[in-house]
Amino acid sequence: MVGLNRLATPSLSRAMARLLLCAALLVASMSAFAQRVEGDRAGAEGVYSAEITVNGQGAGERNAAFARGLAQVLGKLSGDSGAASQPGVRQELRRAAEYVDSYDYRQDEGVSASGAPSFRTALVVRYDEEAVDSLAATLGVAVWPQPRPKPVLWLAIDDGSGPRLVGLSRADAARSVLDRAIERGYRLGLPGGSAAEQAVVGAIWRGDTAAVARASRNYSPPMQLIGKLYRAEGGWQADWIFVDGGRVLSRWSESGRDARRVLATGANGAADALTKRYAKRAPAGPAGSYRVAFTGLDSSDDYMRLSGYLQGLSVVRGMTPLRASEGGVEFELDLVSGLPGFDRSIRGDSLLSAEGGDDTQPPRYRLR
Structure with a gap:
């Protein structure tokens, strides 16, 4: 009997070890499972993706959906449902197609209240992460860092x-x-x-x-x-x-x-x-009016080209000519996110290049 007990003990220990391991795995899996709530039905996955119901696949309907989708993405990026109403954002929504990385359509079949089959067409859009991040930084939209907690x-x-x-x-x-x-x-x-x-x-x-x-x-x-x-x-x-x-x-x-x-x-x-x-905002100056000088203007065409360019920047809310000089002009610019936001908005463009400035002179930019 003693020999039998000695033989059984290691086997029993192994069984207990397996039991304890299974229990530990079960606890861990339950903790993870509690975080795996179904939620995939809510639409496109990821902060930079959006799903928009559309009435057709025409260009006009698609471009309008791109704008609504970009508003959704900015809301998810910042966590602020009102992000699309921040200064300068509406202007960029009109150019939403420029932020699109890819898109496709999906059709879902359901049943209406009367019991008849119903169909819903959705446009699933994925936006360019770098471009959207740059937009948020330029306009001072706060960004909620990832990965995000799951309360x-x-x-x-x-x-x-x-x-x-x-x-x-x-x-x-x-x-x-x-x-x-x-x-x-x-x-x-x-x-x-x-x-x-x-x-x-x-x-x-x-x-x-x-x-x-x-x-x-x-x-x-x-x-x-x-x-x-x-x-x-x-x-x-x-x-x-x-x-x-x-x-x-x-x-x-x-x-x-x-x-x-x-x-x-x-x-x-x-x-x-x-x-x-x-959520944190990228470093940017306060919104307000700033005196800015532009050089390299050799004709009235250059002036018109510069004016049109500035009016098209979403970071510029308004502009007032202050002084003209030979080859240059000064404007008072009403900026959404200060001079840092203005510098971000022209970065990578071929029209303007920064020339500097100091405490006694307004910042200067040269028209190319």
């Missing part, structure tokens, strides 16, 4: 039958907030939804951020978007808290008749909090 969404919903946690198995219930996060340039993960995690509903409901953070320790990064959705005044209300590393960055509430729209506001608030903390 865990701890969401409880009470539709009248008591609050319940939205885990991976119920991801469709959180679809609008998951998709909105992708539109804002990042992703949200969901907890696995184990029995222990289901018990976190009470902490979510009372806004106990410390308890939720403890439940979220197996997930990375240590960021949580905590939300509760419930019926209120004939519609729905959502209360949100965004936590980064144990620190509450933001609290907000939204209400409305459409539960999906109310849910989507969670992704907006989290994006606003994240970009406020992490």
Whole structure:
């Protein structure tokens, strides 16, 4: 018997080791799985890609879609849904085709409300990363660095039958907030939804951020978007808290008749909090009026050529002639992002070259 036990011990140890290894792999995979929330349905992947619904494949429809797509990309790049309305951006949207790297069409088939087949045509556009980055730097659009964090969404919903946690198995219930996060340039993960995690509903409901953070320790990064959705005044209300590393960055509430729209506001608030903390602008001067001198003008044609060029720069909001001299002219330029932005906008062009300047003289540029 003793000999039998001695023979069995190594085998038992190996079995236990395999069991422990499997358990460790299971825990690791669950942590990763919680971050692999379906979200691919939300459209083109990547910050520099966009998907736009179109009514046809004609050039006019395509160019309009290029502009809408570039606005989407700038929104994802900065994390700011209002990036397209910043000074100078609208002018560049009219030239959006110049930023396109490649594009293709996709047609999706669905069913309309009447039960009849319906078709949706989407233009999937990939934009040139270097060109878009240069545009953002020139116009002073903030950039949210990559790779970006994937906060865990701890969401409880009470539709009248008591609050319940939205885990991976119920991801469709959180679809609008998951998709909105992708539109804002990042992703949200969901907890696995184990029995222990289901018990976190009470902490979510009372806004106990410390308890939720403890439940979220197996997930990375240590960021949580905590939300509760419930019926209120004939519609729905959502209360949100965004936590980064144990620190509450933001609290907000939204209400409305459409539960999906109310849910989507969670992704907006989290994006606003994240970009406020992490998005950075490239070094640029303040917007304002700057006196700038230009030389190398030998004729009225040169003056017209220079004026047309300056008016076409998105960084130039306005220009006023100040003084003309032999072979030169001075303008007061109203610049979106100061002289650094102006220098970026003409970099690589063949029309102007910088000649310098000092504290007593305005910067000079020579017309080639």
